[in-house]
Amino acid sequence: MSSTKGNWTRSSIQVFSQSSKSRYGPSRVLRERAKKFVFTRELPENPFGKWTKSRLQPDTEFANDIKTHLLSCGKYIAAKDIVNYLNDPEVQRTHGLKKSISAATSKRWMHKLGYRFVRNHRGQYVDGHERDDVVCYRQSIFLPKWYSFEERMRAYGNESSDESIPHNPSQRPVVVWFHDESIFYAHDRRKSRWVAQDESPTPYAKGEGHSLMVADFVSADYGWLRSKDGKRSARVIFRPGKNRDGYFDNDDIIKQAEVAIEILKTDYPDEDHVFVYDNATTHMKRPPEAPSAKKMPKNTPKDMLHNWGVEVTSKDSNGRTIFRPDGKPWKERVPMGPGKFKDGTSQSFYFPVGHPKAGLFKGMAEILKERGYGDWSKVRYECKGFHCDPALKGDCCCRQKLFNEPDFTNGKSYLELACEKAGFQVLFLPKFHCELNFIEQCWGRAKWHYRLLPESSKEEDLERNMIQSLEMIEIEEIRRFARRSRRFMDGYHKGLDGKAAAWASKKYRGHRVLPDTILQMYNDENHG
Ligand SMILES: [Zn+2]
Structure with missing residues (x-):
């Protein structure tokens, strides 16, 4: 046996360093495989299955990785950008690929990733990330709100960057809970399905295999939202589809928020709590009498x-x-x-x-x-x-x-009205900015674990495996994901656009805060 027996981190880095200089990326994958190897005494199956289009499952680490790469390509993207990215040997190693994809597959993926073709830019795609109204919302509404409580948030650094900040005892700490929904499929390895980036996942139609939806909150401070004794949580597990639980609607979203509020008020009364939601129609539903220019006549009616x-x-x-x-x-x-x-x-x-x-x-x-x-x-x-x-x-x-x-x-939604009544603030993410909602990476990590578990042939198996894989995510991983999303916030706050923020996030991997001169650095390095 090796001298590092019992120390997973070190031994897997050692094994990996024989084939690559990269210390943090792929070795983690290898570590998981090594763990499984020892526990089961057999070689783990390739968690991704064969190299097929089934690789493109929503909310997976693979999909998140491609999305981030496309973001770094800027506003206009060619279908070839995915092909080229997957040709990179480093990327292939990370995701266990043998080759890239065809141009036709890439085009299909572009559409599935929520990009649309722009006619006046030949061969290029665009998403809404840098659209005027989206940027305007991000810069003049979302970020000012975020930075109004940011200094009261705790921060968690890692070993290489000492950015941990305990809360200032003279202030009430703020805990930010990120909310999202994701769907787990029984036959994850066989089916592919994509949703547009700013839409909630659409469930499989009846008969296409079991699926379960999970909706939950996560924070860098505590991980998944639950009571201190671990007995109550705000997690909702939902059987989407006709003749099942129907669809997760605005009433369900509000009921879930009320459960979360009840738990937090009872068990975490000394902190202020903020809920962050995606900018999805289901979340934003407003009272019908709220001001809206839709259907409003231009002139005064005659009587x-x-x-x-x-x-x-x-x-x-x-x-x-x-x-x-x-x-x-x-x-x-x-x-x-x-x-x-x-x-x-x-x-x-x-x-x-x-x-x-x-x-x-x-x-x-x-x-x-x-x-x-x-x-x-x-x-x-x-x-x-x-x-x-x-x-x-x-x-x-x-x-x-x-x-x-x-x-x-900005008329208030039902969700905001319900939460604010209880003293909880709600913040909606800008559209298309999935990099700011780090719960997506938690889903990705959970699905990675999920694929290592035996296939869920029965619905009960699916639920058990899903819960088990969600519990396998460690708080250190959650904090790493949280640091990454705060790096992006910091980038936008310092004047970067999506492309520059993706560049900066990569350059300052592991950090939560970017240098104040980051915009100048970006301009020097990329246009100088
Ligand atoms: Zn007009």
């Missing part, structure tokens, strides 16, 4: 009979839907709630009592006029199909103009 309002489903005093005799839900029209002027005062969208048009909806033109934007009665209602020219910055049509108003853009 009360034709007045405008929001259609909502009628509920009885117990909150249950009222149905019509034909079985359809009863609908009623309610006034849209008020908006806000720039100074924060309330703007009713209906004329006040005493006004000749009292009670009537004002219409978009009048609402804009009251906001100090002048006469909009001659401006069109909306551009065709609401496909506005971004160069006009919202001055093209009434709907786009209102759509960009802060109270229309």
Whole structure:
């Protein structure tokens, strides 16, 4: 036996260093294999199976790795970028590949990864990462909120970078919980499925094999969210699909948040907690009467009979839907709630009592006029199909103009209202920025473990294997993932775009904070 027996880390690095200079990447993989080898006394099967398109499962380390690489390629990406990346011997070693993929497969993957083809840039793809509205949200809403509590967060460094910061005892520490959903498939090795980057996973249709969805919270401080005695958790396991549990909707998201709040209030009352969610429609659902420019008429309706309002489903005093005799839900029209002027005062969208048009909806033109934007009665209602020219910055049509108003853009969602009532802050990630949600890497790690377990032929096996693989992730790994996502936050905060942030994250691997001069360094190194 070797002299390093019993010390997995050192012995696997030793083995690996015979074939490569890289110390941290692939040796970890080898370490896992070596562990398994000893425990089972047989060679582990290749966790990835054969080299087929089944390799492209969502939320896997492999998929996350490709996404990060594409991010580093900048705004416009060619299908060849994946091919070239997978031709790199270092990458092939890391992922246990023998060869790259064909151009046709690469094109298919691009679409599956949520990239779309741009016609005026021949052969290039684009995703929404650097889209104006996405960058605007990231820089002017998301990051300021994040940095409003960042200094109260604990930080966890690693051995090579001493960046650990215990919390300042004069301040209440902030714990940030990242939320996400992921789907585990019984026949993980055989099927491939991708979702667009800013969408929630779509479950398999009935009959395509078992699948289970898991939704959970994770923090760098404590790992998965659970009570101190470990008996209660906010984890939801869901059997997606028709004739099963249906679909995970906004009500489920809120119920889950309420469980999380209850646990944290009881067991972690001395810390403030922030929930971070993806910018998915399911998470962002807003009360129907919240300000929205959709369907809003441009002009004041002629009389009360034709007045405008929001259609909502009628509920009885117990909150249950009222149905019509034909079985359809009863609908009623309610006034849209008020908006806000720039100074924060309330703007009713209906004329006040005493006004000749009292009670009537004002219409978009009048609402804009009251906001100090002048006469909009001659401006069109909306551009065709609401496909506005971004160069006009919202001055093209009434709907786009209102759509960009802060109270229309940032009206509170049900989720925010429910959490804030309990004193918990909610933060929505910018769209397309999966690198900021480190729970995705936790799913990737768990699925890596999952593939090493025996195949889940029965639904109970699937659930047990899924839970087991989630528990196999260690807190040190979680903190490493968290450091990486904070490196990206820091990059965007210091003025980097996606491409530069991916470059910086790689260069300062292991660190949480980038040098203050990082933007200058990037420019010098890449354009100098
Ligand atoms: Zn427009």
